Amino acid sequence: MAKDITNILEARGVSKRFGEVQALYKVDFSVRKGEIHGLLGENGAGKSTLMNILYGLYKPDEGEIYIEGKRVEIHSPLDSIRLGIGMIHQMSTLVPEFTAVENIVLGTEESGSRLNIDFSRARKEILELSEKFGLRFPLDVKVKELSAGTKQKIEIIRALYRKAKILILDEPTAYLVGDEFDQLLSSLKILVDNGVTVIFITHKIREVMQACHRASVLKGGRMQGTVDIEKTSKEELVSLMFTGQNIDVTDSALPNVIPEPVERSEKPVCVIKNLNTYPIVKDGIVLKDVSFEVYGGEIFGIAGISGNGQKELAEAIVNPSIIASGEVIINGKTTTNLSTIDIFKMGVFYTPEDRVYEAILPTASIKKNLLLGHHRDNAFLGRMRTLRWNRIKGVSRELIKRFNVKTPHEELEIRKLSGGNIQKVVFARALMNPIDLLVTHNPTAGLDMASVKFVFEQLLELRRNGKAVLYLNEDLDELMIVSDRIGVLHEGRLVGIFNRDEFDKNKIGALMIGG
Amino acid sequence: MNNATSTDKLKQLWLLTRPYVFALGLAFLFTGIMLGLLGFNVWEAFKALITTSFSSKFQIVETFKKFTPLVLTTFAFAIPFQIKFFNIGSTGQMIMGGTIATMLGLGMSSFRVPSALAIILILTAAALTGAFYALIAGALKAYHNINPIISTIMLNFVAMQFTNFVATTPPWQAPLTGHPMSKELPKWMLLPRLFSELHIGFLIALGMVAFVYFIMKKTVIGYEIESVGHNQRAAEIHGINIKKTTLVTFFLGGLLAGLAGGIEVLGVHGRLVEGFAVTSGAEYGTFGTLTALISGAEPLAVPAVAFLMSILLNGADSLQRRLMVPVELVFLTQALIVILVVTMRERFRKR
Numbered sequence: 106m107a108k109d110i111t112n113i114l115e116a117r118g119v120s121k122r123f124g125e126v127q128a129l130y131k132v133d134f135s136v137r138k139g140e141i142h143g144l145l146g147e148n149g150a151g152k153s154t155l156m157n158i159l160y161g162l163y164k165p166d167e168g169e170i171y172i173e174g175k176r177v178e179i180h181s182p183l184d185s186i187r188l189g190i191g192m193i194h195q196m197s198t199l200v201p202e203f204t205a206v207e208n209i210v211l212g213t214e215e216s217g218s219r220l221n222i223d224f225s226r227a228r229k230e231i232l233e234l235s236e237k238f239g240l241r242f243p244l245d246v247k248v249k250e251l252s253a254g255t256k257q258k259i260e261i262i263r264a265l266y267r268k269a270k271i272l273i274l275d276e277p278t279a280y281l282v283g284d285e286f287d288q289l290l291s292s293l294k295i296l297v298d299n300g301v302t303v304i305f306i307t308h309k310i311r312e313v314m315q316a317c318h319r320a321s322v323l324k325g326g327r328m329q330g331t332v333d334i335e336k337t338s339k340e341e342l343v344s345l346m347f348t349g350q351n352i353d354v355t356d357s358a359l360p361n362v363i364p365e366p367v368e369r370s371e372k373p374v375c376v377i378k379n380l381n382t383y384p385i386v387k388d389g390i391v392l393k394d395v396s397f398e399v400y401g402g403e404i405f406g407i408a409g410i411s412g413n414g415q416k417e418l419a420e421a422i423v424n425p426s427i428i429a430s431g432e433v434i435i436n437g438k439t440t441t442n443l444s445t446i447d448i449f450k451m452g453v454f455y456t457p458e459d460r461v462y463e464a465i466l467p468t469a470s471i472k473k474n475l476l477l478g479h480h481r482d483n484a485f486l487g488r489m490r491t492l493r494w495n496r497i498k499g500v501s502r503e504l505i506k507r508f509n510v511k512t513p514h515e516e517l518e519i520r521k522l523s524g525g526n527i528q529k530v531v532f533a534r535a536l537m538n539p540i541d542l543l544v545t546h547n548p549t550a551g552l553d554m555a556s557v558k559f560v561f562e563q564l565l566e567l568r569r570n571g572k573a574v575l576y577l578n579e580d581l582d583e584l585m586i587v588s589d590r591i592g593v594l595h596e597g598r599l600v601g602i603f604n605r606d607e608f609d610k611n612k613i614g615a616l617m618i619g620g
Numbered sequence: 621m622n623n624a625t626s627t628d629k630l631k632q633l634w635l636l637t638r639p640y641v642f643a644l645g646l647a648f649l650f651t652g653i654m655l656g657l658l659g660f661n662v663w664e665a666f667k668a669l670i671t672t673s674f675s676s677k678f679q680i681v682e683t684f685k686k687f688t689p690l691v692l693t694t695f696a697f698a699i700p701f702q703i704k705f706f707n708i709g710s711t712g713q714m715i716m717g718g719t720i721a722t723m724l725g726l727g728m729s730s731f732r733v734p735s736a737l738a739i740i741l742i743l744t745a746a747a748l749t750g751a752f753y754a755l756i757a758g759a760l761k762a763y764h765n766i767n768p769i770i771s772t773i774m775l776n777f778v779a780m781q782f783t784n785f786v787a788t789t790p791p792w793q794a795p796l797t798g799h800p801m802s803k804e805l806p807k808w809m810l811l812p813r814l815f816s817e818l819h820i821g822f823l824i825a826l827g828m829v830a831f832v833y834f835i836m837k838k839t840v841i842g843y844e845i846e847s848v849g850h851n852q853r854a855a856e857i858h859g860i861n862i863k864k865t866t867l868v869t870f871f872l873g874g875l876l877a878g879l880a881g882g883i884e885v886l887g888v889h890g891r892l893v894e895g896f897a898v899t900s901g902a903e904y905g906t907f908g909t910l911t912a913l914i915s916g917a918e919p920l921a922v923p924a925v926a927f928l929m930s931i932l933l934n935g936a937d938s939l940q941r942r943l944m945v946p947v948e949l950v951f952l953t954q955a956l957i958v959i960l961v962v963t964m965r966e967r968f969r970k971r
Contacts, residue, residue: 464857466851467851492843
């Protein structure tokens with residue numbers, strides 16, 4: 106490996122402010138040529154902001170950027186691409202309907218004129234790159250047919266095709282399963298051996314220890330320091346990431362909570378019987394013959410790669426109109442023909458997967474968001490189907506206090522809150538009244554450590570009180586921390602159920618990808 | 621401390637009104653340039669446009685008379701617009717309401733019932749006609765996902781033909797007139813006057829402003845409409861029936877447009893006249909749509925903007941009469957205001 110100690114990229118004193126939030130404060134950050142440099146920090150630490158500045162999506166309020174010692178101004182992604190920076194975003198940015206070749210050529214003008222793209226020349230070049238870096242993928246299949254890992258390879262080659270010298274990978278492991286992480290690692294090694302520099306953004310300490318030569322740690326928008334991985338330990342990275350936060354963390358950077366033993370109820374709270382659903386979106390996936398029970402005092406985890414029927418399962422419980430056959434039974438009563446409001450009144454609540462697009466009314470006040478789903482509760486209704494806004498306001502204030510939502514008042518537009526505080530509002534709504542079953546889908550996505558801990562505590566509190574929790578999460582690490590049992594969904598079928606003492610990441614992971 | 625918060629409030633107010641101030645300013649600037657280029661006296665024109673409405677008792681009454689149907693057709697657009705659907709059909713709903721009102725009134729004319737009862741019956745029938753007429757578009761959206769822009773425009777044509785048919789066909793047709801119109805309704809059936817030419821339709825419209833405010837801000841259904849407008853998917857997941865909400869917004873919108881039709885027939889014309897829903901050269905429905913877009917469809921902003929629009933429309937009439945400025949120039953101003961308000965709102969939203 107090239108041990109060149111000149112800095113290929115350097116940021117000096119970079120600050121960026123979004124409204125009230127100081128996302129970055131006088132951050133110094135330097136990357137040496139030919140290294141894999143980890144950028145570590147929990148969600149909200151400022152990693153993405155820093156990278157988006159380097160990629161030209163944001164303009165820094167102050168600070169300078171140098172590439173190979175030369176001061177540069179990056180106004181747009183186009184500038185950044187010209188300077189040799191390639192960005193691999195967390196979510197695929199490929200056009201699903203295009204093939205790999207079409208995606209890679211898209212937006213480049215080198216391969217012939219705009220009217221007549223020289224695909225054969227591009228193809229040859231792509232194949233050469235692909236061989237050289239050991240990143241192989243089918244060239245002529247629409248990328249929507251390909252796995253997350255394969256799409257990532259295409260994105261890397263796309264960046265190299267644009268002559269990138271510095272690759273930024275934003276949380277590259279978020280959607281990888283099985284041995285795709287090891288494959289990515291070996292590809293990165295080949296890349297750096299060929300003189301490419303890699304910036305590896307993650308919040309998982311374990312990955313930095315495995316993949317990187319050096320790592321810089323961001324916390325609360327401030328640079329905590331840069332360390333040599335050979336000379337550091339997990340503990341040192343943990344303390345850099347979480348100084349001052351009294352939280353015990355695992356090496357996946359998750360709160361290290363241990364569920365206490367709880368007696369589970371004799372009768373199940375929720376029975377899912379031979380459930381088949383209609384698709385929620387056109388041509389979407391459907392559930393096929395899913396059966397299981399969730400007991401009181403139990404957290405039942407659902408594992409699976411995103412899009413294998415999790416959303417359909419969660420929604421079938423609160424919205425029976427998507428059930429094609431089979432039934433859901435809550436506390437002995439079938440939900441067939443009931444409305445969502447009826448089911449909520451039976452002691453069920455749901456926190457959907459997508460916090461902004463499904464869980465909240467982003468442009469409405471916190472108060473109106475707390476009311477959602479409870480708006481037909483008798484407690485809030487006055488004469489002539491009016492809403493008792495005074496009472497709603499009072500309840501909102503109590504909930505804001507009880508769940509420690511950081512906001513000046515209940516009338517604030519909810520989108521102005523941080524992700525963690527939005528999630529507190531979402532949980533406050535779900536737990537406003539005593540419930541017997543909580544269905545919660547990816548509740549920790551994108552949250553910082555303290556907020557993840559808050560979510561785990563809420564789930565465990567329900568469990569301790571003998572309530573049932575159906576906990577759907579694509580992140581197996583998280584499921585394994587709090588679940589009593591884990592069921593695995595694959596292509597709409599429940600392909601296995603594991604008890605806590607049988608949890609095995611490899612076995613569950615294999616089922617997730619259909620093994 | 622107190623001082624700081626009051627300047628803060630002032631700053632907030634400025635941030636809120638800034639796009640409108642810029643939009644109005646620019647719209648009048650452009651109109652002024654156009655007027656100047658066409659050789660009119662810009663100062664006199666603007667003076668006429670803005671001050672006419674306050675120049676005499678007659679003009680104040682004229683302004684209120686324009687405001688009455690305008691505020692109703694504005695809500696007819698604004699309510700479905702809360703959930704992002706375009707009801708372009710308030711014209712059709714209004715003239716259907718007016719036509720049915722006329723038919724009912726003429727049918728009832730030989731039965732001597734108390735005036736108040738007749739008026740209530742006729743206006744209720746007009747409102748319900750508009751409501752059910754709008755419901756056709758609502759149902760097409762809810763059950764067959766047909767874009768209301770298309771269905772409401774088509775339904776406008778149907779309504780126009782129907783009105784024309786009634787106005788040119790016995791027993792309703794007035795004999796010996798060149799213009800399609802119905803026989804006159806008996807005097808005792810017409811809306812009583814408050815003073816001069818101002819009929820009680822004005823008060824009914826104000827009552828409807830309060831009614832819409834009550835529905836939108838105080839009731840469950842208003843909350844559901846608002847929630848669907850904020851985020852349809854989240855609303856649906858949390859138990860709000862999107863189909864039902866769609867139907868309700870069109871029903872309410874059509875109700876108000878239909879009522880406007882009934883009020884115009886009983887309050888202004890005393891009969892069905894082809895084109896009775898037209899003012900200052902275009903339909904109340906069209907002006908209502910513009911007004912709703914400018915006001916951002918906020919229930920409290922609607923009456924204020926509708927009033928300003930009435931002043932402009934009344935001013936435009938006088939502009940045409942006194943200075944021979946084509947009324948189309950005021951359309952230009954209005955069009956500019958709409959485009960600029962929407963643009964400025966976007967422009968100032970960034971960062």
